[in-house]
Amino acid sequence: MSPLLDVIAAAAAVAGLLAVGALALAIGDGVAGAAVAGRPIRVLPLIAAPFARAALAARTGSTTTERPDGAGRAVAPALLAGLAALAMVLLPLAPGVALADPDTGFVVYSAAVAFVMIAVFLHGWSPNSTLPLHGAYRFGAVALSFQIPFLLAMLATALPAQSLSIVRIVEAQASLWNVVREPLGLPIYLVVGLAVGFWGPLNLPDGDDLAGGTSAEDAGLARWLWQVARLSMLVAVAALGAAAFLGGYFGPILPGPVWVAVKTGLLLAAMAAAQHLLARVRIERFVGVAWVLLVPLALLNVFVSGAFLL
């Protein structure tokens, strides 16, 4: 029974990490919003706000639409949360310690990010309603555009490691973090990360301009679950970004897991700030920038980090 217990323990660990991260991001978002708006930052109400939203969601009834795809509506949030968990499993927490370390960790993570577009499309398509479908198509355009820059930005981090394993990618940063070695990588990754979690300036599929987009027909717990799944995905993106670019668990004095938390928190703080400091980008502008600017920059990044290693 030992393997089964291991699996249960790993699942609990991933769920715990994601829950803590999602809560931190929700609170940080509230703090950033208050700071940017110039409101006084009152700690207790800001900490209580996510719980209040959850309680409200639990007390709100669900809605339905005409001829929805019931299975799709149920599966989409679970799929998104599952993808976040899949990415989180790969995260190295301390030297040599990750819940799973497949040889192809990089490809597994990329596949998880690629499936985000399936989850969002499913979520927007399944209610059989106009605004969610618009959101789904928007994310189709966004997601197909960010795939290549994402893959190239991550690929550059695999070069110094000479491996596709995430654990090896972190180990290769013992002397020099990738953020220094390939300075273009992290900005590209962060832009793509905002798009992966459809957050802040790149919240195109679920934006307020579409009355909530793919979530427009959701209410109550279903809506809350989708939000939690999205926050989890952002946490996973930030955690793996910290591992791939900021040296993961490397750092002076403090123990490794603390550094992982600090660096992940740093990236999450940047995301929370972007939500309130940057205006929403028009979709055609993002698509244009992704193909015309981000792809060449990401290629340049690969070449530069390759030249660095010669």
Next chain:
Amino acid sequence: MTTEAVLVVGAALFGIGVFGALSQQSFVMLMMGIELMINGSLLVLVAMWARAASGSPDGQMLAIVFMTVMAVEMSLGFALITGVYRVRRADITEKLRKLKG
């Protein structure tokens, strides 16, 4: 998991693909059939590689060529669908009695 079992699964996927490619009217559904056929072949190929290639990477190389074929088939298929739609307003095979533009 025996090689034979994987071969049967691959053959089943290929058979389903043949059925789809022959029976569907819509161009895209037809392409789904072709995709399933390529997928079945890919499965058989990898099974053979795992069983009989002594770990030589040549079989995996061939699989990568298969994937290239898949990508080429999809993109050219979609381009042709777009082109045909422009000229004929056609979205199903029955609308294309003659191929001349």
Next chain:
Amino acid sequence: MTGALIDLSFAAFSLVAIVAGVRVFRTDSMVRAAFYLLASFAAAGGIIVLLGAEFLGMVLILMMAGEMLVMAIVMVMYMMNPAGLNPMVMVHQPRTAVVAGVVAFLAIAGVGLSGEVPSRPAPNPAAATADLGRELLGNSMLVFQTAGVTLLATMVGAIAVAAPRGRYGDAAEGSEEPGLQPDEEASA
């Protein structure tokens, strides 16, 4: 992984691959069909991972996610049913197709089961990914480059065929709805 676990996962993946594969052509909505095809491909990718070609399986899954989305979008772009949720049946020669499918399955499975396959498993399965990488950028560099050039040519060709202003005129002309009668041309 232990043998029993591999067998169990293989059975589950095979079941998903085949059932979802059949459902692709038995469902009445095209977007659903795309999702089923994706499920079938993901399961096949799982089997490929189980067979030891970890990289290939994961890349297959990664590739198909994007491909399915493009498929779903193209389908609703040109088909007469924008959201892809209304039921429709668009099939021709179903009997012939079933017979052909079954014959293809029996023939290939028959060959597979009757043939003698030598047993030469990889001495070091864990190194499959690294071996593939060395082969791709070593001895088989030419194959790799050819695949790349083929894809480039495909991109150029696809854009040339589908470009809005090409030999087939302006894109705006194509924005008309297709007729609901499928056989306008045939009856004329």
